[in-house]
Amino acid sequence: MYEMTIRLQADGNRCLYEQIYEHIKQEIKEGKLLAGERLPSTRFLAEYLQVARSTVDYAYGQLLSEGYIEARPYKGHFVCPVEELFRIEDMEFVGTSPWEREKEGDVPREVYIGSRREKVKDLEHEGKYNDHRVIDFSPFDIDMSGFPFGVWKKITKNILSYANSDLFARGESQGDYGLRQTVSRYLHSSRGVNCSPEQIIIGAGNDYLLLLLEKILGPHIHIAMENPTYKRSYQIFRSFGYHIATVDMDECGMEAKMLERQNVDIAYVMPSHQFPMGTVMPIGRRMELLKWAGRAPGRYLIEDDYDSEFRYHGKPIPALQASDQQGRVIYMGTFSKAIAPAIRVGFMVLPETLLHKYLKECSFYSCTVSRIDQSIINEFIREGYFERHLNKMRKIYGAKHELLLEGLQPLKAVFDISGENAGLHILLTSKKGTPEGALVERAAKCRVRVYGLSENMVKDREGSKTVLAGFGGLTNDEIREGLERLRRAWLDAE
Amino acid sequence: MYEMTIRLQADGNRCLYEQIYEHIKQEIKEGKLLAGERLPSTRFLAEYLQVARSTVDYAYGQLLSEGYIEARPYKGHFVCPVEELFRIEDMEFVGTSPWEREKEGDVPREVYIGSRREKVKDLEHEGKYNDHRVIDFSPFDIDMSGFPFGVWKKITKNILSYANSDLFARGESQGDYGLRQTVSRYLHSSRGVNCSPEQIIIGAGNDYLLLLLEKILGPHIHIAMENPTYKRSYQIFRSFGYHIATVDMDECGMEAKMLERQNVDIAYVMPSHQFPMGTVMPIGRRMELLKWAGRAPGRYLIEDDYDSEFRYHGKPIPALQASDQQGRVIYMGTFSKAIAPAIRVGFMVLPETLLHKYLKECSFYSCTVSRIDQSIINEFIREGYFERHLNKMRKIYGAKHELLLEGLQPLKAVFDISGENAGLHILLTSKKGTPEGALVERAAKCRVRVYGLSENMVKDREGSKTVLAGFGGLTNDEIREGLERLRRAWLDAE
Numbered sequence: 001m002y003e004m005t006i007r008l009q010a011d012g013n014r015c016l017y018e019q020i021y022e023h024i025k026q027e028i029k030e031g032k033l034l035a036g037e038r039l040p041s042t043r044f045l046a047e048y049l050q051v052a053r054s055t056v057d058y059a060y061g062q063l064l065s066e067g068y069i070e071a072r073p074y075k076g077h078f079v080c081p082v083e084e085l086f087r088i089e090d091m092e093f094v095g096t097s098p099w100e101r102e103k104e105g106d107v108p109r110e111v112y113i114g115s116r117r118e119k120v121k122d123l124e125h126e127g128k129y130n131d132h133r134v135i136d137f138s139p140f141d142i143d144m145s146g147f148p149f150g151v152w153k154k155i156t157k158n159i160l161s162y163a164n165s166d167l168f169a170r171g172e173s174q175g176d177y178g179l180r181q182t183v184s185r186y187l188h189s190s191r192g193v194n195c196s197p198e199q200i201i202i203g204a205g206n207d208y209l210l211l212l213l214e215k216i217l218g219p220h221i222h223i224a225m226e227n228p229t230y231k232r233s234y235q236i237f238r239s240f241g242y243h244i245a246t247v248d249m250d251e252c253g254m255e256a257k258m259l260e261r262q263n264v265d266i267a268y269v270m271p272s273h274q275f276p277m278g279t280v281m282p283i284g285r286r287m288e289l290l291k292w293a294g295r296a297p298g299r300y301l302i303e304d305d306y307d308s309e310f311r312y313h314g315k316p317i318p319a320l321q322a323s324d325q326q327g328r329v330i331y332m333g334t335f336s337k338a339i340a341p342a343i344r345v346g347f348m349v350l351p352e353t354l355l356h357k358y359l360k361e362c363s364f365y366s367c368t369v370s371r372i373d374q375s376i377i378n379e380f381i382r383e384g385y386f387e388r389h390l391n392k393m394r395k396i397y398g399a400k401h402e403l404l405l406e407g408l409q410p411l412k413a414v415f416d417i418s419g420e421n422a423g424l425h426i427l428l429t430s431k432k433g434t435p436e437g438a439l440v441e442r443a444a445k446c447r448v449r450v451y452g453l454s455e456n457m458v459k460d461r462e463g464s465k466t467v468l469a470g471f472g473g474l475t476n477d478e479i480r481e482g483l484e485r486l487r488r489a490w491l492d493a494e
Numbered sequence: 495m496y497e498m499t500i501r502l503q504a505d506g507n508r509c510l511y512e513q514i515y516e517h518i519k520q521e522i523k524e525g526k527l528l529a530g531e532r533l534p535s536t537r538f539l540a541e542y543l544q545v546a547r548s549t550v551d552y553a554y555g556q557l558l559s560e561g562y563i564e565a566r567p568y569k570g571h572f573v574c575p576v577e578e579l580f581r582i583e584d585m586e587f588v589g590t591s592p593w594e595r596e597k598e599g600d601v602p603r604e605v606y607i608g609s610r611r612e613k614v615k616d617l618e619h620e621g622k623y624n625d626h627r628v629i630d631f632s633p634f635d636i637d638m639s640g641f642p643f644g645v646w647k648k649i650t651k652n653i654l655s656y657a658n659s660d661l662f663a664r665g666e667s668q669g670d671y672g673l674r675q676t677v678s679r680y681l682h683s684s685r686g687v688n689c690s691p692e693q694i695i696i697g698a699g700n701d702y703l704l705l706l707l708e709k710i711l712g713p714h715i716h717i718a719m720e721n722p723t724y725k726r727s728y729q730i731f732r733s734f735g736y737h738i739a740t741v742d743m744d745e746c747g748m749e750a751k752m753l754e755r756q757n758v759d760i761a762y763v764m765p766s767h768q769f770p771m772g773t774v775m776p777i778g779r780r781m782e783l784l785k786w787a788g789r790a791p792g793r794y795l796i797e798d799d800y801d802s803e804f805r806y807h808g809k810p811i812p813a814l815q816a817s818d819q820q821g822r823v824i825y826m827g828t829f830s831k832a833i834a835p836a837i838r839v840g841f842m843v844l845p846e847t848l849l850h851k852y853l854k855e856c857s858f859y860s861c862t863v864s865r866i867d868q869s870i871i872n873e874f875i876r877e878g879y880f881e882r883h884l885n886k887m888r889k890i891y892g893a894k895h896e897l898l899l900e901g902l903q904p905l906k907a908v909f910d911i912s913g914e915n916a917g918l919h920i921l922l923t924s925k926k927g928t929p930e931g932a933l934v935e936r937a938a939k940c941r942v943r944v945y946g947l948s949e950n951m952v953k954d955r956e957g958s959k960t961v962l963a964g965f966g967g968l969t970n971d972e973i974r975e976g977l978e979r980l981r982r983a984w985l986d987a988e
Contacts (some may be wrong), residue, residue, distance in 0.1 A: 144662055153654040160647040168638055168834035195534075204698045204838070204862035211705045215733045235858045239709045340662035342865040344698070364729045365705075368698035368862050371836040 016051050020059035026069050028079055039069060039077040046326045064395070077203060078428030096217020135482035136449040139276065139425035141473025146396050147340055148389055155379045159372060175202025175347075179378040183347050186381055191308060193331055195349045201358070204344040204383060205367035206304070206334050207236060213330065213348065214240050215300075216358045218307035222264040225256045228456035230275045233268060233304065246458045249274070256288035266300050267293070271320040272308040276456045276468055278427060279413050286320050293328035300354070302330045309338045309390050310397050311422040327351035335377060345369055345377050397424060400471045400479060407483035411490065425470035427453065436464045439490065442468075446489040448482050506953060510545050515555035522562050522573055529575035533563060564889070629976035630943040633770065633919035635967025640890050641834055649873045653866060665865045667857050669696025669841075674874040677841050680875055683804060686816030689843045695852070698838040698862035700828050701730060701799070706859060707796075707824065707842065708734050710852045716758040720748045722771045722950035727798065740952045743768070747775035750782035760794050761786070765828055766802040767812040768949055770950045770962055772913020772921060780814050787822035794848070796824045802886050803832045804891050805916040813909055821845035829871060832884060839871050891918060894965045894973060901977035905984065918966035921947065924959040932983065935960050940983040942976050 021311045027033040039045075042060060046053040060077055069077045159167070174180065180197035187193035203209040210233070212220075223237055227246035237244055245262040247254050254269055267289065271281035281289075293299040306405045311317065321331040334346035350358055367374075380386050404426065408417055416429040428450075430439060436452035443450045453466040469486075471479055521527040533539075536554060540547040542828040554571055557563045563571045653661075668674065674691035681687035704727070708715075717731055721740035731738055739756040741748050748763055762782065765775035775783075789792040797814045805811065815825040828840035844852055861868075874880050898920065902911055910923040922944075924933060930946035937944045947960040963980075965973055 147662060149654075153651075156654060157647075157651060160643075160650060168641060168836040170830075170835040204702070204864075205860055207859045208698070208702060208705075208862050211702075211709075215705075219735055232858055239856060241713055336664075341664040342662040344860075344862055344864045362733060364726055365701045366699055366838075367703050368838055370698075370838045370864075370867060373864060373867070 016049075017055045017058040017062075019071060020045075020049070020051075020056060021062050024063060025068055033079050035079055037079045038075075039079070041076055068391075070395075087487070107216065120330070125437070129417060134447045134449055135474065135478050135485065137425075137449060137451070137469040137471065137482060138449070138473060139468045141470060142341065142424065143393070143396055143400075143472055144340060146389070148385060148395050149341075151385050152376070152380070153201030155376050155383075155385075156372075159375045159379065167371050167375065169371075171367055171374070173365060173367055174198075174200065175367050175369060176371060176374045179374045181241040182378050182381050186386075187319075187331075187333070187347075187349070191305065191333075192318035193349060194322065195331070199349050199351075199355050201348045201350065201370055202367060203346055203348065205336065206306070206332055206346045207232070208368050209332060209346050209348045210236050212362065215362045215365070216350070216354055217266070217300075222262075222268055224254070224259055224262050224264040225458060226269060226274060226277075227458045228276055229268070229452060229458060230270070230304065230306070231456050234458055244458065249277060249278065249279060252285040253279045254285075254289065256285060256292055259289070259292055265298055266302060267319070268302040268304065270304045270306065272305055272317045273311070273422045275306065275423075276419070276425070276427065276453060278421065278423055278425075280317055280421065281320070283323070286323055289320070290324060290326070290328060294326045300328055300330055300351070302332065303343040305331060305333045307337045307423050308333075310394060312394075312398050312401055312420075321349065321482070324351070327353060330354065338393070339377075339380070339386070343373070343377070345373060397472065400476065403476055403479050404469070404471050404483070407480060410487055414490070424472035425468050427466050427468055429466040433465055436467050439467050441464075443486060446485040447491065448485045450486070511549045511552040511556075514539075514543070514545075514550060515556050518553070518557060519562055523974075527573050529573050531573045532569075533571040535570055535699030538929070543567070563883070569952065577634050597606060599650040620681070628938075628941045628943055629968065629972050629979065631919075631945070631963040631965065631976060632943070632967060633945060633962045635964060636831060636835065636918065637887070637890055637894075637966055638834060640883070640887050642879060645879050646874070649870050649877075649879075650866075652917060653873065661865050661869065663865075665861055665868070667859060667861055668692075668694065669861050669863065670865060670868045673868045676872050676875050680880075681813075681825075681827070681843070683930045685799065685827075686812035688816065689825070693843050693845075693849050695842045695844065696861060696863055696868065697840055697842065699830065700800070700826055700840045701726070702862050703826060703840050703842045704730050706856065707857045709859070710844070710848055711760070711794075715760055716756075718748070718753055718756050718761040720763060720768060720771075721952045722770055722947060723762070723952060724764070724798065724800075725950050728952055731762070738952065743771060746779040747773045748783065749780075750779060750786060753783070753786055759792055760796060761797040762798065762813070762934045764798045764800065766799055766811045767805070769800065769917075770913070770919070770921065770947060772915065772917055772919075774811055774915065775814070776819070782818055783814070784818060784820070784822060788820045790801070794822055794824055794845070798824065799825060799827045801831045801917050802827075804888060805920060806888075806892050806895055806914075815843065818845070821847060824848065831886070833871075833874070833880070837867070837871070838865060858902060891966065894968070894970065895920075897970055897973050898963070898965050898977070901974060903982055908985070918963050919964035922963060927959055930958045930961050933959075936983040937961075937980060940979040942979045942983065944980075 024033065024039070033039075039060070040048070043052055046056045049056070060069065064071060064077070067204060070080050071077050177197060180200040183200055183202070184193075184195050184197045187195065201209065201212065203212060220243075221240070222243040222245065224245045224247050225234060225237070226249050229246075234244065243264075245264050247262065247267070249255065253271065253274055259267060269281070269289065271286060271289075273280060288329040289301055291445060293301050301320065301324075305319055308317065308319070319331060321329040328351060329349075330351065331349040332346065335343050336346065337471045361475065401420075405417070405420060408415070408426075408428070411417075411428070414431050416431060417426055418429065419425065419427045428439075436454060440450055440452050451468040451470075452464060453468060454464040456468075458463065474482065518527065518533070527533075533554070534542070536547055536550040540550045549685060554563065558565060558571070562574060564574050565571050571976060601640045673696060674694040677694055677696070678687075678689050678691045681689065688776060695703065695706065697706060708893060714737075715734070716737040716739065718741050719728060720743050721730070723740075728738070737758075739758050741752045741756065741761070743749065747765065747768055748761065753761055755769070763775070763783065765783075767774060783795055787795050795814065796820075799813055802811065802813070813825060815823040822845060823843075824845065825843040826840065829837050830840065895914075899911070902909070902920075902922070905911075905922070908925050910925060911920055912919045912923065913919065922933075924930075930948060934944055934946050945964075946958060946963040948958040950962075951958065968976065
């Protein structure tokens, strides 16, 4: 067992639980406490440090909530793999700990809201699953129970308190420089993206940013998309009148050789976690795509990094943009998935050539995000709340993900499971070749909604036997009950 | 003098000043108190009603601030012309008076902020005009000193207090139905616009809404614009690759006969207050334009009603859409001018044919305004704050406008003044034919910024002799000093 030496200071500058939390967190970050290592029991540590047990409980609770440690029933607390932790290490401005902020009176306690709310929901639902409520395994829903409403409100209030007419005046077209600085640091530290704040454009969601990008790229674009792909982007490109070529995928993602054969200028890809397939593009394929883009002027890759934050196994995957040496990647991301869908804040990183075009031809389009919302997001990230929120959500989603995979064990005889390393959904493919339509229909009869893969296919060349099951918006009990119903729906029939 | 009979109730249900305020407001609205009529002095009324003088002062202050009455130095208080008052009469939900809301503890006093802030600013500037500060008569700046920050913060706080995860979830593509209901009622009562909430699309500013409209209208559009016109819309249409035809204006606006000769599908007009000319399009010309649109399928008029709220003489001008019988008008408006530029909320009303196309082809574009911002705007209008704010701003802008026109008297010998009935700027045209460049340059030498009309010309067929002078963002003292400098710059030279 790990031996802990904490010099606790009782001078009142920092609470005891804060000192314990900070110490353990630091040890984990520095690799002195290794993944899988067991922490001393709270009872032992409290006696050892001569503090109340609740003090240690509180410190562990915070570490749990932020994803640094995990609890295993009857076994104790263990250190989580540190390379899986979302970190914004290089961001100089993440300074104060949550307790320091709390002492200053500007942070309500938020730590357990996620699980608490969920519990409330579970209790409400208990014994009600025999009713006619449909359990919806939507791949698009997210869990809002973990959202730090209190912090959000507090930041909003603070910003409005100091707001003067400047904040209500027209801002910069690309978004406030301060927010762009924050986003560029965040993207660098968490995704390896190399960009200056000058390259960033803040906009009200990806749909809008694509509308703006269309104006920057100019007319008559031929674009390649993965098949299957994200349907809304496909609809958007179609509404642009783009000539859309579909490129099939293998287990590494978009097939670069097939791309070569297409007469296209742009390829739209999701290398970190392809939707809907869940494919992670390995570095070799990435280099092939970058080479393709570099071979002719005017070729670009649009990297849609829509949900890179949630990954359950292995190291975080850096963005494709991180490997781009020739300025060929247009990087797009959003806070809608990681924070909340209603927070209409996305960002686009333009390579130099396109930035030049934007500044010359399109910079008169005014920013679509209010300066107040920009300030709130900026504070949320700068003050470290975003990092904490992501770690908390990774933990919540990780638990649901595990629950789902466990519950799917009995279905493994008749289904292949894929896309299980990241994101908020998995894919189930019938080994017996049952068409997706039949799978969706049988599930619906048992009051469960799953989604046919073909809804995301641009060209349906062969009958799909695959369905998508998302878990982001469901409670643990709903997942359990939904799986029970799916087993009934599919196993009895197969 | 008007004889007042108020039955004051001392039962504590309503404050005394509230009863006085409500009574006088009602009398004005019902036409019992006529425009120009003098109110009793506060001293007289206080004695007559047997209340403290401060009670009457407070009631008059509220009426002043909302624009129902005006104060003339050494003469007393007079009723403002009622038809010029902005009213949202038919909106059933405007119920509670400001005091009732205050009693419920949800409204901070906002009444005097406008003038107070301005005074502060004036004091700061006093005696400093000999420094090198430039006075900028920008036609785009607005006065933020009248913005009800307190109310805005309070509404935001209330909304966030009751916010649940629904408010942070994805909303409807067209915007929340509740807000669309409110906007449709507002447009009907204040602008005569006939539309259902279903026809409205909420979006983050006009630029975005035009981007969306482009997708609805489809490619290869030929559009007619007034010359001169609003430059940003011109840039936007150009970035769409539209074929743009310019149509000259006479004193009634876009010349319908010239429009006939153009091979265009769409005409973009600002009938209520053309930018930059300030022209108000009379009903005859409106009918000609509507007839033009009705003569061929696929023809539409885009009505940009960007600042219809501020009008100083005569009755409010209804929207062109109000006269549209055949569904040919696309109506666009924004809250950026009347509330604050940073409030990125605009709206577009689609005629049935285009609504059908939108629903079929473009409704997947997600709404660009956060649901929180939508809720704030909705409350702001529903609770009557918008109406009060507009009346207050009309009063503030009206005073500045008058100050500007008075100060321009000495320049009338050498300048024609136009566009003086509405909006936040006027036009000055040199009678001697001095080119605008020389006018701008001479003004700049005296540290005043004015704007050449040609900046808004699409085709500059002859050398412009006209400059624009806006007053929205200037204090009274800045306007006075700016005019003094302009007289020096232009009269000495002419």
